[in-house]
Amino acid sequence: MIEVTDLTKTFGPKVAVDNLSFSVKKGEVLGFLGPNGAGKSTTMRMVTGFLPVTSGKIKICDIPMNWRPNAAKKKIGYLPESAPLYNDMTVQGFLKFCASLRGLGGPKRRHAVDEAIETCFLENVARQSIGTLSKGYRHRTCLAQALLHDPEVLVLDEPTDGLDPNQKLEVRKLIKNLGKDKAILFSTHILEEVTASCSRAVIVDQGKIVADGTPAELEAQGGGSLYDLFHKVTTFETPADKSEEPAA
Amino acid sequence: MKTWTIFKRELSSYFTQPTAYAVIIIFGLLSTVLAFAFGHFWQRDDASLGAFWQFLPLLLMILVPAVSMKQWSDENSSNTIELLGTMPLKMNSAVMGKFLAAALVWLVTLSLTFPMVWAVNHLGEPDNWIIASGYIGTFLVCLTFIAITTFVSAFTRDEVVALIVSVAVCCLLSLVGFPEFINLARQADATEAADIMTKIGIYDHFFQATTGKINVTSLLYFCGLITVCLVGTNLVLKSKRS
Ligand SMILES: Nc1ncnc2c1ncn2[C@@H]1O[C@H](COP(=O)(O)OP(=O)(O)O)[C@@H](O)[C@H]1O
Numbered sequence: 336m337i338e339v340t341d342l343t344k345t346f347g348p349k350v351a352v353d354n355l356s357f358s359v360k361k362g363e364v365l366g367f368l369g370p371n372g373a374g375k376s377t378t379m380r381m382v383t384g385f386l387p388v389t390s391g392k393i394k395i396c397d398i399p400m401n402w403r404p405n406a407a408k409k410k411i412g413y414l415p416e417s418a419p420l421y422n423d424m425t426v427q428g429f430l431k432f433c434a435s436l437r438g439l440g441g442p443k444r445r446h447a448v449d450e451a452i453e454t455c456f457l458e459n460v461a462r463q464s465i466g467t468l469s470k471g472y473r474h475r476t477c478l479a480q481a482l483l484h485d486p487e488v489l490v491l492d493e494p495t496d497g498l499d500p501n502q503k504l505e506v507r508k509l510i511k512n513l514g515k516d517k518a519i520l521f522s523t524h525i526l527e528e529v530t531a532s533c534s535r536a537v538i539v540d541q542g543k544i545v546a547d548g549t550p551a552e553l554e555a556q557g558g559g560s561l562y563d564l565f566h567k568v569t570t571f572e573t574p575a576d577k578s579e580e581p582a583a
Numbered sequence: 584m585k586t587w588t589i590f591k592r593e594l595s596s597y598f599t600q601p602t603a604y605a606v607i608i609i610f611g612l613l614s615t616v617l618a619f620a621f622g623h624f625w626q627r628d629d630a631s632l633g634a635f636w637q638f639l640p641l642l643l644m645i646l647v648p649a650v651s652m653k654q655w656s657d658e659n660s661s662n663t664i665e666l667l668g669t670m671p672l673k674m675n676s677a678v679m680g681k682f683l684a685a686a687l688v689w690l691v692t693l694s695l696t697f698p699m700v701w702a703v704n705h706l707g708e709p710d711n712w713i714i715a716s717g718y719i720g721t722f723l724v725c726l727t728f729i730a731i732t733t734f735v736s737a738f739t740r741d742e743v744v745a746l747i748v749s750v751a752v753c754c755l756l757s758l759v760g761f762p763e764f765i766n767l768a769r770q771a772d773a774t775e776a777a778d779i780m781t782k783i784g785i786y787d788h789f790f791q792a793t794t795g796k797i798n799v800t801s802l803l804y805f806c807g808l809i810t811v812c813l814v815g816t817n818l819v820l821k822s823k824r825s
């Protein structure tokens with residue numbers, strides 16, 4: 336469903352993603368693990384068609400992203416890193432707007448919005464203005480947006496970031512459930528999430544894949560602990576010039 | 584279709600926030616004050632809206648950017664551009680949708696100055712075709728300034744920067760054709776420069792319209808500027824990502 340070959344992205348002299356190849360099949364949940372600044376978000380922005388690639392190929396359900404971006408984007412639901420939202424809209428209004436952009440209309444749209452609200456536990460705030468929501472609700476609203484059109488491919492950038500422990504648990508369960516009949520790529524730097532919801536994981540460091548396998552295999556590689564493996568394969572010292580936020 | 588969706592969202596954001604109401608009231612007040620205080624609306628003794636038109640470009644060059652400064656800078660700063668950029672949607676539909684929503688806000692604002700038209704019709708017998716032509720000219724100036732603001736706001740994530748730069752551009756475009764500056768150029772024996780200034784400035788095209796002399800050159804001038812700005816916006820939004 337997601338096929339990425341030799342993906343590279345450079346920002347000026349800086350190589351953010353370096354010759355990355357991986358694939359996610361239907362029914363698979365691929366965890367994208369790595370320290371901050373490893374190139375996870377940049378990869379996801381390319382996979383979802385937001386950033387153009389420097390080189391390499393991306394295919395979504397066999398549709399090449401560079402040739403038919405709109406056909407490929409239709410297959411994807413995407414939760415961007417910072418959960419961007421329009422603060423002047425209500426939760427329901429925002430989801431309706433996104434559903435319309437996804438080409439849904441009439442009763443189909445109403446149904447899709449209701450279902451997404453239910454799946455992400457947003458009933459209480461459906462009519463509330465997004466600007467007044469707490470962080471957990473904001474994150475879930477953006478997640479709901481990604482599920483509207485029941486996409487075959489889900490790309491989630493740190494889906495549990497900023498949630499409280501209960502919400503984290505819910506989202507992990509949700510990802511696991513959705514993963515049964517979708518291809519999911521999600522990024523995290525929380526190691527427990529790999530064992531909790533992934534069927535496979537790759538560890539990325541400085542734009543390269545440094546480890547790849549099922550959670551059990553990775554644990555075995557690290558001598559029984561994912562932490563030890565993570566420590567061993569990733570660069571510990573991050574240079575000071577590596578900012579989390581992309582420059583304006 | 585997608586343009587319509589974006590258009591509706593933008594429009595409701597203008598009207599659920601105080602933006603649209605503020606501009607309607609402020610524009611109504613200031614344009615009237617300018618017409619009466621500086622345009623000598625009463626003393627003119629002719630049934631036309633000449634006094635009303637005179638200072639409008641100066642008012643619009645500030646108010647239009649103020650209404651639209653957030654258009655793309657907000658998408659850039661809140662990163663919602665990433666949502667739009669990953670939807671199955673052509674960027675130019677989004678650019679168009681936003682542009683048209685701002686255009687409608689100004690259409691409403693301008694049409695709410697109808698008491699002026701009513702007043703001159705009450706006082707005398709103006710040529711209402713000339714008045715209509717004036718309104719069309721004003722609306723074209725609005726559209727041009729909106730397009731400039733759209734273009735500038737695509738560059739930045741800071742709405743204040745977007746405001747300052749677009750006001751500066753609109754200001755330059757308005758002032759370069761102002762009679763005072765043209766005369767300065769003529770006095771300096773730079774006749775060619777004066778002619779060029781008249782042509783590239785917005786004032787002469789606008790002035791022609793307010794006297795009922797809308798012509799093809801003016802139409803091409805406005806449409807050309809608008810097209811360049813909107814196409815430019817599209818290119819900037821695309822190239823910013825690479
Ligand atoms: N727009 C950009 N311009 C320049 N550098 C960028 C840009 N976006 C990301 N980077 C750089 O690319 C690297 C990878 O960033 P990112 O993909 O956000 O990492 P992660 O999501 O794994 O934390 C970082 O060093 C970051 O500074």
Ligand SMILES: [Mg+2]
Binds near residue numbers: 375376377416492
């Ligand atoms: Mg990231």
